[in-house]
Amino acid sequence: MSLDNLDIKILQLIQENAQLTIKEISQKINLSMTPTHDRIKRLEHEGIIEKYVTILNRKLLGNPLLVYCSITLDKQQKNHFVEFEEAIKQFPEVIECSIVSGNYDYLIKVIAKDMEAYNDFYQKKLSSLQSVAHISSSFVMSEVKNTTVIPLY
Template identity: 35%
Template structure:
């Protein structure tokens, strides 16, 4: 388990800026946080080394790359033993269309975020892959009609 790391106001500012623009130059970042370039780079490297900054990504427009359907799928497993859960998670991790997998409380056991080309691709994925996982007892799908907020920026306390 990760332990909470102390962040000062400059670290928080660096994280805030990098979350909104990971392509910012070190020179521009140093100007925005009020430090010279060398200590700025040192701070970023420290945040990377400590694991607070895990990676950098290009956020894509799903529709422009041909992915028109996003769904949330609630999964109920056949049982709650560790081996059932572990086996399910291992199989789900091998399906690229499943972009998120969350172990949840409530009426289901897992919540998946699934992105597909279209409804027929989604249906094929469900029938041929997800419903074929022997640990799955039932599924319930919620198709996303519109998205009004989708932020990848974490609110740093």
């Protein structure tokens, strides 16, 4: 995989606005529409462009509370990891989940409408998982930076 300057410009543009048309992109990078379209299709085919999404405002949609939870499993066994991961995938409140190194096993990002809703999620879903030994919650007071843009050099 080798990206040239035009590929990088295309990727920067569509990260900022995925609704740009081929015509608009081609005008911005000074390339005709057919080669611009071909480049985008190649980037999609190579998996560099995974998908196009719409980013919604969680606060305006009634989920202003953002919580990061550090999760430690009771045993470092494959079946515990599998059980936890399968359960987490079913919880719509969890918008991100990563296996991490360090003092805990997972870091999850949770959204909720308020503290009561988070507490309900915590007690009825998260802490009820058999494989979970410890949960530490950190409540976001203010977001300093929140972006989906990947830097391209």
